[in-house]
Amino acid sequence: MESFSFYSMSAVALVSALLVVTLRNAVHSALFLGLSLAAVGGLYAVLGADFLFGGQILVYVGGIAVLIMFVVMLLGRASDLHLRQVNNQWMAALLVCGISFLGLWKVIGLFTASKTQTPPRPTTHELGRLMLAEYAVPFELISLVLLAALLGAIFFSHIDKKEPS
Amino acid sequence: MTLAHYLIIGAALFLIGLFGALTRRNVIGILMSIELMFNAANINLAAFNRFLHPEGVAGQAVALFIITIAAAEVVVGLALVLAIVRNTDTLYVEEFNLLKG
Numbered sequence: 001m002e003s004f005s006f007y008s009m010s011a012v013a014l015v016s017a018l019l020v021v022t023l024r025n026a027v028h029s030a031l032f033l034g035l036s037l038a039a040v041g042g043l044y045a046v047l048g049a050d051f052l053f054g055g056q057i058l059v060y061v062g063g064i065a066v067l068i069m070f071v072v073m074l075l076g077r078a079s080d081l082h083l084r085q086v087n088n089q090w091m092a093a094l095l096v097c098g099i100s101f102l103g104l105w106k107v108i109g110l111f112t113a114s115k116t117q118t119p120p121r122p123t124t125h126e127l128g129r130l131m132l133a134e135y136a137v138p139f140e141l142i143s144l145v146l147l148a149a150l151l152g153a154i155f156f157s158h159i160d161k162k163e164p165s
Numbered sequence: 166m167t168l169a170h171y172l173i174i175g176a177a178l179f180l181i182g183l184f185g186a187l188t189r190r191n192v193i194g195i196l197m198s199i200e201l202m203f204n205a206a207n208i209n210l211a212a213f214n215r216f217l218h219p220e221g222v223a224g225q226a227v228a229l230f231i232i233t234i235a236a237a238e239v240v241v242g243l244a245l246v247l248a249i250v251r252n253t254d255t256l257y258v259e260e261f262n263l264l265k266g
Contacts (some may be wrong), residue, residue: 002166003166003254004166006170006171007254010174013174013178014174014177014178014181017178017181017182017201020181020185020194020197020198021181021182021184021185021188021189021194021197021198021201022203026191026193026194029194029195030197031196033197033200036201036204036219036260037173037200037204039202040178040204040208041172043171043208043245044206044207044208044211046166047171047211047212047214047215048215049211049213049214049225051225051229052207052225052228052229052232053212055232056207056232059232059233059236060200060204060232060235063236063241064200064235064236067239067240067243068193068196068197068200068243069249071193071243071246072193073257074247075193075246075256075258076256080191080256083190083211084190085189085190085194086188086189086190087188087189087190087192087259089187090184090188091187092187093188094184095183096183096187097180097181097183097184100180100183101176101177101180104172104176104180105173105176108169108172108173108176109169110215111167111168111169111171111172111215112167112168115186117188118219118220120215123222125176126221126222127222127225127226127229130222130223130226134171135226135230136190138230142230142233142234145233145237146233146237147235148237149236149238149240149241151185152241152244152250153240153241153243154244154250155244156241156244156245156247157186157247157248159265
């Protein structure tokens with residue numbers, strides 16, 4: 001059962017990620033990005049990370065993918081569908097990715113022996129305790145980062161009405 | 166399922182994202198590829214936590230921090246993209262040459 005979930009979720013994640021980077025229509029790319037992120041959330045569930053699964057669906061699929069979809073529809077033009085969406089360095093990029101994959105494959109070969117024995121258990125209680133005890137300072141810093149991002153987004157997307165354009 | 170299966174999926178997802186970030190002309194496409202790379206890192210963190218340290222949840226806590234940082238990054242990135250596109254009237258990164266004057 002675990003291997004069926006693993007293989008189906010990773011197939012969906014990888015195929016839709018490939019479609020994200022190759023499709024010409026940016027709206028389709030954004031839709032497949034949402035599907036790929038949801039499949040990665042499924043992989044978290046297979047790994048027994050239940051709170052991470054919920055956070056992935058809430059923040060990534062419900063927040064980031066929808067936000068990207070909004071901006072794509074705000075800025076997209078019909079003429080984009082007839083233009084090439086890939087620059088002329090794609091062969092060099094493919095070479096870089098292939099060589100990196102060979103190197104990563106060799107490193108991953110060191111980890112084949114490890115197997116899991118313990119069944120997964122609920123993690124929410126322990127994560128909450130960790131956030132307010134050992135990771136309290138990073139937790140507060142993250143809230144500052146979110147506040148700065150909020151103010152920055154308002155500042156950069158603000159239009160000055162009085163300025164003649 | 167061994168740890169290596171998850172690490173291979175993470176590596177493949179990361180390299181797909183890297184390929185997209187290197188080759189897309191559309192700036193929103195580059196942002197989407199960067200999101201894929203963040204997710205690959207998170208898969209690796211959750212897998213290492215499950216297989217090497219199943220008694221703790223520190224890897225999942227770091228993955229949660231990464232999800233938060235990614236949300237902040239994409240919000241600021243999309244606001245910057247909106248401002249740049251309003252000024253230059255194009256979505257393609259090779260035409261972003263504001264520093265040339």
